[in-house]
Amino acid sequence: MTARPRLKTSAMIASIAAEGQATTSAPFGHALVEAAKRDERIVGMTADLGKYTDLHIFGQQFPERYYQMGMAEQLLMSAGAGMAREGFVPFLTTYSVFASRRAYDFICMAIAEERLNVKIVSALPGLTTGYGPSHQATEDIAIFRGMPNLTIIDPCDALDIEQAVDAMVEFDGPVYMRLLRGKVPRVLDRFPDYQFKIGKAQRLMAGEDALIIASGLMTMRAVEAADELAEQGIKVSVLHCPTIKPLDTQTIVDEVRQHTGKPVFVAENHTVVGGLGEAVGALLMREGVCAEFHQIGLPDEFLDAGALPTLHDRYGISTREVVSKVAGIVARKS
Template structure:
């Protein structure tokens, strides 16, 4: 009996990079090492997930400043709070589902209420693993947006992560960052004027046919979709909003008002409930700005397990799905 070789695949570590796209391995880990060289107060802490949050890079460089807390996320957050009280700057890492679901009250009471200088860096945001609801943090921003004093950052690529890590280290107060780990695509190198700044959105591309306001990996998808639509004569703007809270209301409103006839799409790797889309929608309603408005995000349901490309297509957050969504609407506008 002849057996076929078994293909080795992993839903956990599937790359988000397109073929041939440049990547950086463990951008957070390496950026944290750089930040720690300049500030001896920085320590790294994890709940048994150093390898899977790229904190192992820091642990190798600074073993005396690395703390393995075991599989106890509540303890991790409480210990991070204690370290911050003693004047350290703890970067604590785990998965987004564990921080938001298991450790919420400890983050709220021990860290956020006291405005302690703890940086919570969490891998597997949204639909970046195919392992199913136990690991898919599809509602983490909705959970954390209601927490006072907590800054929320959703970087789109390795460039964003590198710059955000340094910005977080310099920022006084608690921050939650949705981490893309492993070999992370480099997208923002294409825009040499881009600089990450907490609380700021940046226009990456201009276009009068539609505007995409995006965060996280969906900014990468938005740029790819805009390029493909340009080949069809459709011109789409992309506004990257890596900080979810505080939201850069001024820049978002200014960008929408530049071409008020454009339909606005908010694209996020998160449930359509409670994330960037609803945050922007509330901003528009509260300021009396009423463009045609759409959301591109994950449905309000527990998602399936499977291969990431299949799941991204199924739930409408792949590049081709975005192209199809925008092209149909722009074509209708051009026809009229």
């Protein structure tokens, strides 16, 4: 009897790239290798997830600087803190759910309170896996936004990740970065002036009918939606906000004021509770900026398991759903 070929795809490692879209394989792993060639302080540490966070690329190049801590996220964080105290720059990888839910107190007490130079890079943020609530970190930003001293990065694509790695090495202090892994889309190449900077939001597209402020993979969705909306005669600005904390308050306020009287959307791959949307909403209230404010994000509930395209449609973060929501609200105001 001939054995059936083993399938090589799964909801766990499904790509968010559209068919035919340009991608880069394992941009984080390769960028960290290049950074480590220049900086001998860099070490890589993981909690049994090197292959699924692309850190195995680093481990293959620098086996003597690669530490496999086993299925013990609390130990990973504590050991990373020890490495930082000895002058190393440790990059720690796990899944976002394990970093935020399981290892929170160790990050807080061992790393953030001491302001140690530890970089936590976590895969499967938000709805980037179909494996259900045990692996969907829909609330990680909400959990970490309240932690003092912790910088939070939510990159959009392969270019963002590559540039963010170098920025994290240069930055002295604890960082949490949400990781898109595997075959990661290249979205920002079409914007030649773009350069990732910690704490800086940047306008990618200009339009007078609406403003979308976005982070992470939702910046990709916003750009795609803006292209489709332009074909309908709706011109949309897109502001990419890859750093959630510290927030680029001045740029955000300036962009919203330029769209006075027009709808403002915040799009994020995260629950609408406690993430970028609420951070922007609170900022606008503090600054006395009036705006017709809308959130595009995941609902405040445990999400279903399933195929990612289906789930993205169901929970409103696919390009199609973004186009529908923006077009509907713009049309209502016309």
